Amino acid sequence: MKNLLKMLDLSSEEIIDILNLADQLKYELKHGIPHPHLKGKTLGMIFQKASTRTRVSFETGMYQLGGYPLFLSSNDLQIGRGEPVQDTARVLSRYLDGIMIRTFEQKEVEDLAQYGSIPIINGLTDFCHPCQVLADLMTIREFKGSFDGLKMCFIGDGNNMANSLIVGCLKVGMSVAIACPDDYQPPKEIIDFAKGYGDKFEMTNSPVQAAKNADVLITDVWASMGQEGEAEKRRKAFAGYQINDDLMAQAHSDAMVLHCLPAHREEEITEKVFEAHANEIFEEAENRLHAQKAVMVKLMAN
Ligand code: CP
Ligand code: NVA
Secondary structure, three states, X not given: OOOEOOHHHOOHHHHHHHHHHHHHHHHHHHOOOOOOOOOOOEEEEEEOOOOOHHHHHXXXXXXXXXXXXXXXXXXXXXXXXXXXXXXXXXXXOOOOXXXXXXXXXXXXXXXXXXXXXXXXXXXXXXXXXXXXXXHHHHHHHHHHOOOOOOEEEEEOOOOHHHHHHHHHHHHOOOEEXXXXXXXXXXXXXXXXXXXXXXXXXXXXXXXXXHHOOOOEEEEOOOOOOOOHHHHHHHHHHOOOOOEOHHHHOOOOOOOEEEEOOOOOEOOOEOHHHHHHOHHHHHHHHHHHHHHHHHHHHXXXXX
């Protein structure tokens, strides 16, 4: 494992290895056991989109590992004025030990990895959000004990979260059902991958159908970053694609609910369901820290 660009690149064994290390680092942090695996190392964090969790968890995580994080807003970098990513990659590789980048196009992240010589971590693109899904898998295993026999259901937009959840959940052995409106399905590359898992993958436009006997229900915003101009159109297209009490009644009675956050109450999830599952959702947010520390150690430790 040289980079974390997308869940499609990871083997099932690599995912489980990261989750095991994340559990260990969480234990060490909670018990005051120092774990300075990245002492003296630097991580550049390039942000072309807003962030609360990704920025703070990477920054704090790097500090806890003994390293130094640099926040690099694209507004202040030459990349924001058109310097090619190929050049940025080759320059930053000479200063830093790793780069985390949040941007629009997946190609930009892949190019950074191709031209740079240090590990690249995808902190969200329009295509995927692997760091979030590693934290989600960590949280599912923490609450459910194992992935065996579990069904994950995703309701809403076939977006970056849906893409990474489909791949990640199938790779660890879960069944996956997604319910998206016809015009908002995941890209062909993801659907083709999922079809390889036979009847462990189901795609429908009926949230009720997808939620039947689910163990984990997940949703995300109807309009992602960069799609603000489509918000009104999307509000109409996604009406009914909501996690609410009626939908929860389709799932197992002990089903958990996750949301990567930020959440829009009464759009993709009701306030009532959100608050009933707040302990899971905020553990998920915390687990960003532990999962990303594990990724950084795997990629950047000597
Ligand atoms: N879930 C997530 O990535 O949150 P931020 O956008 O706040 O980083
Ligand atoms: N799909 C959302 C996820 C935010 C963490 C977005 O891309 O804005």
